[in-house]
Amino acid sequence: MNELSAExxxxxxxxxxxxxxxxxxxxxxxxxxxxxxxxxxxxxxxxQSLTAKALRIANSSFYGLSRRVTxxxxxxxxxxxDSVRTLISAAAITEVFSASTHQAxxxxxxxxxxxxxALCAKRLAHALNLNQDFAFISALLHxxxxxxxxxxxxxxxxxxxAYRVAHDCYMLEAERAVLGTDHTVVGRALAEHWKFPLIMQxxxxxxxxxxxxxxxDIPGVVHLADAIVHGLGLNQQEQALVPVLNxxxxxxxxxxxxxxxxxxxxxxSEFEETCQILAF
Numbered sequence: 001m002n003e004l005s006a007e008x009x010x011x012x013x014x015x016x017x018x019x020x021x022x023x024x025x026x027x028x029x030x031x032x033x034x035x036x037x038x039x040x041x042x043x044x045x046x047x048q049s050l051t052a053k054a055l056r057i058a059n060s061s062f063y064g065l066s067r068r069v070t071x072x073x074x075x076x077x078x079x080x081x082d083s084v085r086t087l088i089s090a091a092a093i094t095e096v097f098s099a100s101t102h103q104a105x106x107x108x109x110x111x112x113x114x115x116x117x118a119l120c121a122k123r124l125a126h127a128l129n130l131n132q133d134f135a136f137i138s139a140l141l142h143x144x145x146x147x148x149x150x151x152x153x154x155x156x157x158x159x160x161x162a163y164r165v166a167h168d169c170y171m172l173e174a175e176r177a178v179l180g181t182d183h184t185v186v187g188r189a190l191a192e193h194w195k196f197p198l199i200m201q202x203x204x205x206x207x208x209x210x211x212x213x214x215x216x217d218i219p220g221v222v223h224l225a226d227a228i229v230h231g232l233g234l235n236q237q238e239q240a241l242v243p244v245l246n247x248x249x250x251x252x253x254x255x256x257x258x259x260x261x262x263x264x265x266x267x268x269s270e271f272e273e274t275c276q277i278l279a280f
Contacts, residue, residue, distance in 0.1 A: 002156045003180030012152035013190045016096060022047055023092040026085050030134060030197045037081045044088065045072045053091045054084055060277045086133040090140050090278070093194075097147045104161045105150045114140050115275050116234035116267065120225035121218075123263040127255050130218060138203040139222045141196075145187025145204065149175070170241055172208055184208055208243060215252035224249055232264065234271055 022043050029035045044050050051072055058075040059068055069075050076084050100107060118140040125135035150157045156179060164174035175182040188205035203219040207226060210219045230242040
């Protein structure tokens with residue numbers, strides 16, 4: 001066993017590149033009621049990298065716009081500020097890990113699962129009248145602790161993967177057996193360090209074991225979406241086990257069967273194209 005101490009985890013998180021001040025401002029704006037859209041749009045427009053990402057996504061066939069979008073202001077007008085803010089924030093955060101490699105960890109499969117979960121969570125949030133953008137970005141980043149572990153402790157994580165295969169268990173169990181911690185703990189530490197909104201911190205920390213209070217909120221949505229996407233096979237991991245659902249989830253989330261079938265259909269139908277668009 002190569003158990004990681006709390007000090008090692010905190011150091012690994014702090015050693016990661018910091019998010020830009022603009023991305024931090026965009027994240028904090030999720031929890032603000034009176035956001036100056038014009039001011040944030042102007043700041044985004046002065047950041048060439050973020051602007052390029054936003055325009056590439058806005059002009060993709062996924063949105064089917066009749067004319068090409070050339071400015072951030074146009075993108076916000078067409079897609080809405082919440083969508084643009086969510087996509088830009090997600091792209092900036094995931095870029096921190098974009099160049100990472102590992103002999104036993106498939107980053108492409110990781111991101112495909114993340115995107116599928118994000119799509120499903122957004123659809124579930126819509127059905128439950130919850131914030132769809134919070135659901136999308138929280139779900140996209142729900143397993144971000146795995147990226148910290150696999151990039152900062154690659155040898156140790158190879159042992160985790162080997163343990164999971166040998167014991168045919170959940171990755172969470174393998175992480176705890178080998179490292180003495182798991183990706184939810186590490187993910188929460190990163191979310192706190194990067195000052196994610198509180199609901200995102202709770203989702204990352206609790207998506208495998210939501211509290212009773214979480215079940216009717218975004219953490220519960222992501223908990224359910226994670227299981228659905230595994231069940232639909234969108235993660236393309238043949239040996240992956242479907243996460244155990246909290247027994248109270250259906251009692252707290254009142255979703256009509258036809259609405260749930262629509263969530264399944266829309267998640268599957270949008271998956272491949274969204275993976276191409278969000279190839280961060």
